[in-house]
Amino acid sequence: MATITVDGKDIEIGDNERLNVIQAADRAGVSIPFYCWHPGLSVVASCRMCLVETGTKNKETGEISMMPKLVPACQTPAKDGTVVVTDSPKVKANQNFVQEGILLDHPVDCPICDQAGECWLQDYYFDYGHKERRADIHPFTSKRRDLGTHVSLFADRCVMCSRCVRFTREVSGEGELMVIDRGSHAEIDVFPGFPLENKLSGNVNDICPVGALCSTDFLYQQRVWFLEAQDSICTRCSTGCATQMHVNQDHLYRIQPRYNPNANDWWMCDIGRYENQFVNAPERLDGPRLKNSTGFEAMEWSEAMREAHGRVADVALQHGGRHLAFVLSPFLTCEEAYLAARYATGILPDVTLVVGKVPVVGQDEKFKGGFTIRAEKCPNRRGVEEIARGLGKNVLDWNGLLAAIGAGEIRGAWVTGGYPEAWIDDAEAATFERLESLVVQDILPSPLARRAQVVLPGVTAFEKDGCYVNQGGVIQTTSWGLRPRGGAHVDGQIFADLLKRTGLYQSAEVLRELAGAVPFFARCAEGVPPAGLNLVTGQEKRPFSTELGTVSHPTPTFRSEASRMLEVESPTL
Amino acid sequence: MQPEDKSIKWVREPQLGLTGRMYLTPLIDGLATTAKHFLSTVKGDGFTRQFPEERPEFGNPLIYRGVHRLNKDDQGRVKCVACFLCATACPAHCIDIVGTEAPWNDREKYPQSFVIDELRCIYCGMCEEACPVDAIELTSLFDLTGASREEMIFDKEKLLSVYDMTVVAEPSRKEREARERAPAMGKGH
Numbered sequence: 001m002a003t004i005t006v007d008g009k010d011i012e013i014g015d016n017e018r019l020n021v022i023q024a025a026d027r028a029g030v031s032i033p034f035y036c037w038h039p040g041l042s043v044v045a046s047c048r049m050c051l052v053e054t055g056t057k058n059k060e061t062g063e064i065s066m067m068p069k070l071v072p073a074c075q076t077p078a079k080d081g082t083v084v085v086t087d088s089p090k091v092k093a094n095q096n097f098v099q100e101g102i103l104l105d106h107p108v109d110c111p112i113c114d115q116a117g118e119c120w121l122q123d124y125y126f127d128y129g130h131k132e133r134r135a136d137i138h139p140f141t142s143k144r145r146d147l148g149t150h151v152s153l154f155a156d157r158c159v160m161c162s163r164c165v166r167f168t169r170e171v172s173g174e175g176e177l178m179v180i181d182r183g184s185h186a187e188i189d190v191f192p193g194f195p196l197e198n199k200l201s202g203n204v205n206d207i208c209p210v211g212a213l214c215s216t217d218f219l220y221q222q223r224v225w226f227l228e229a230q231d232s233i234c235t236r237c238s239t240g241c242a243t244q245m246h247v248n249q250d251h252l253y254r255i256q257p258r259y260n261p262n263a264n265d266w267w268m269c270d271i272g273r274y275e276n277q278f279v280n281a282p283e284r285l286d287g288p289r290l291k292n293s294t295g296f297e298a299m300e301w302s303e304a305m306r307e308a309h310g311r312v313a314d315v316a317l318q319h320g321g322r323h324l325a326f327v328l329s330p331f332l333t334c335e336e337a338y339l340a341a342r343y344a345t346g347i348l349p350d351v352t353l354v355v356g357k358v359p360v361v362g363q364d365e366k367f368k369g370g371f372t373i374r375a376e377k378c379p380n381r382r383g384v385e386e387i388a389r390g391l392g393k394n395v396l397d398w399n400g401l402l403a404a405i406g407a408g409e410i411r412g413a414w415v416t417g418g419y420p421e422a423w424i425d426d427a428e429a430a431t432f433e434r435l436e437s438l439v440v441q442d443i444l445p446s447p448l449a450r451r452a453q454v455v456l457p458g459v460t461a462f463e464k465d466g467c468y469v470n471q472g473g474v475i476q477t478t479s480w481g482l483r484p485r486g487g488a489h490v491d492g493q494i495f496a497d498l499l500k501r502t503g504l505y506q507s508a509e510v511l512r513e514l515a516g517a518v519p520f521f522a523r524c525a526e527g528v529p530p531a532g533l534n535l536v537t538g539q540e541k542r543p544f545s546t547e548l549g550t551v552s553h554p555t556p557t558f559r560s561e562a563s564r565m566l567e568v569e570s571p572t573l
Numbered sequence: 574m575q576p577e578d579k580s581i582k583w584v585r586e587p588q589l590g591l592t593g594r595m596y597l598t599p600l601i602d603g604l605a606t607t608a609k610h611f612l613s614t615v616k617g618d619g620f621t622r623q624f625p626e627e628r629p630e631f632g633n634p635l636i637y638r639g640v641h642r643l644n645k646d647d648q649g650r651v652k653c654v655a656c657f658l659c660a661t662a663c664p665a666h667c668i669d670i671v672g673t674e675a676p677w678n679d680r681e682k683y684p685q686s687f688v689i690d691e692l693r694c695i696y697c698g699m700c701e702e703a704c705p706v707d708a709i710e711l712t713s714l715f716d717l718t719g720a721s722r723e724e725m726i727f728d729k730e731k732l733l734s735v736y737d738m739t740v741v742a743e744p745s746r747k748e749r750e751a752r753e754r755a756p757a758m759g760k761g762h
């Protein structure tokens with residue numbers, strides 16, 4: 001164990017933990033301010049905000065020898081015997097100078113800046129700032145300009161921390177951004193004709209500590225202090241990025257990544273971040289429908305469920321359970337898939353469980369920093385497969401189902417969907433015309449829903465609680481932030497009602513039940529920690545406690561982002 | 574309360590005399606009171622006002638908290654920068670703003686729509702205090718009426734027209750301060 005002294009307080013860190021002084025000081029409960037350092041990027045030590053006094057303690061004599069000059073805490077490794085002083089007059093004077101220097105060249109247009117409320121410059125001004133402005137200049141030289149589709153640059157507000165430049169060079173790997181000009185003229189820019197258009201571009205808005213880079217999509221939509229944050233999981237590919245959804249008055253304003261070393265680190269892609277219009281799509285299924293001779297008629301939920309149950313149960317009882325297919329969509333949460341499987345096998349134990357269609361688009365895209373956008377565009381194939389295998393006697397995949405229908409072996413089906421995009425074409429849906437009965441539970445209209453006898457509207461990932469298992473076998477929890485749209489019901493509630501369970505559907509209880517029923521999920525019996533659990537290896541890639549921070553911003557209480565970034569979550573493993 | 578309590582003084586209602594019982598004298602007494610008030614009102618008693626013909630006078634109309642207005646800048650554009658600080662400060666949640674990018678070169682953001690529900694407003698003046706650019710101010714217009722609820726929801730155009738209506742009598746804070754400063758600066762030169 002290495003012993004480090006921070007402001008007179010000794011703390012111990014593990015031998016294999018490679019911490020810098022900022023991280024070590026945080027363990028001691030001392031926060032050192034910084035702009036340019038980011039745990040996911042290389043160290044440049046250019047902002048000079050984190051300068052502290054350091055020295056070494058002689059183990060034998062206990063004598064402390066200090067360095068004469070201040071050193072950047074982000075660049076100084078914390079080793080055995082390191083002594084750090086963060087509250088000396090020298091350190092405070094430096095923080096004061098740095099803040100004043102940045103503010104000299106800053107327009108202080110906080111009232112119209114989208115970052116206001118989650119701005120590091122604002123936070124640090126209160127904690128470390130020079131309280132009066134000695135130079136009466138108001139730099140306002142340029143208006144907003146686009147660096148790419150999703151990124152707006154307000155050059156005046158920039159503090160030249162170069163986080164965004166390092167991000168495009170080290171994480172996304174495209175290197176579109178650069179610093180042009182020198183000294184006080186320095187600016188972030190792109191080469192003419194080469195805009196910032198990579199699939200991770202939205203992340204630069206998050207890591208910008210001030211309002212220089214703002215999300216064009218979110219620009220002026222809402223002041224951040226009105227937003228409520230809800231932890232969620234992205235469902236657009238099988239990476240399963242931990243995210244936060246920011247909501248006000250039941251409207252989803254933006255999605256930001258949440259730090260999880262076991263899934264996505266600090267990042268997420270622009271698809272998951274920006275392509276969420278399907279939540280409020282006007283064509284969303286808004287109530288249960290029953291097919292009659294002329295078309296679809298609206299009906300009550302209780303009646304629709306009785307009708308749906310009656311149709312599939314008839315097929316099973318008439319022809320045998322094997323001839324009824326229950327399709328578990330990879331967009332269902334584990335809990336929902338479990339309840340669905342319980343319901344299906346409750347009709348007859350040999351009902352065929354089918355793992356729903358797994359949409360695969362292109363190839364996995366791996367970026368320079370290791371972040372990967374998966375070709376498998378669903379969040380929970382793995383979880384659903386395990387549940388189907390664990391509970392079903394007959395298990396098929398989607399192609400197997402199509403073949404079985406073609407061969408006349410399947411006579412009725414209950415298909416769950418939840419796909420954010422069109423997932424089935426007319427030709428494929430036509431296969432299902434051979435069935436005697438078809439119940440479709442989905443969020444958007446589809447060729448399949450048109451052919452169904454009963455249509456039940458489910459909800460999107462933003463409207464439900466539960467767990468997803470990503471491609472690496474990491475199970476993570478998501479929680480609802482929006483209320484179900486229109487007359488839709490939460491899928492878990494639908495299955496709970498079908499199982500005649502009383503009361504509201506509680507995903508945590510179902511998960512406990514699932515952990516007991518399917519051995520793959522046994523480790524979830526005590527719940528799922530914030531960083532997720534790897535159900536396959538049983539081990540986390542990195543212990544959560546050594547890696548710090550999150551780039552996602554506000555919490556309902558809007559603590560300083562920096563303090564949140566340094567928040568150490570203790571592993572419950 | 575005890576009936577034998579010494580501190581209680583018991584009084585009996587006086588018996589009416591003959592004149593009293595004829596009701597005539599009390600009637601004349603009452604008419605006299607009415608006539609007295611009538612005469613004093615005609616003479617002008619300092620209390621009764623002939624509203625709305627006669628308008629009340631304010632000690633200082635500049636600090637009265639009546640209907641809101643949205644100030645204009647020297648180019649006649651809305652001064653508001655759509656920062657939402659008034660909406661944030663508003664305890665009645667009566668301000669609804671939609672901000673967007675400004676069409677002008679020297680400004681980043683402006684309100685595409687700015688709506689105040691004057692019925693919901695409690696006229697506390699917090700919006701005026703919160704405003705960083707002195708764009709929203711409360712005027713001395715107090716007799717606000719409308720035939721419907723919709724009429725009392727003031728949009729940006731209406732709030733700007735309140736400015737045009739009141740700007741002469743009640744100059745904005747910035748102008749007042751400039752006027753106060755002007756003589757002092759003159760001395761310096």
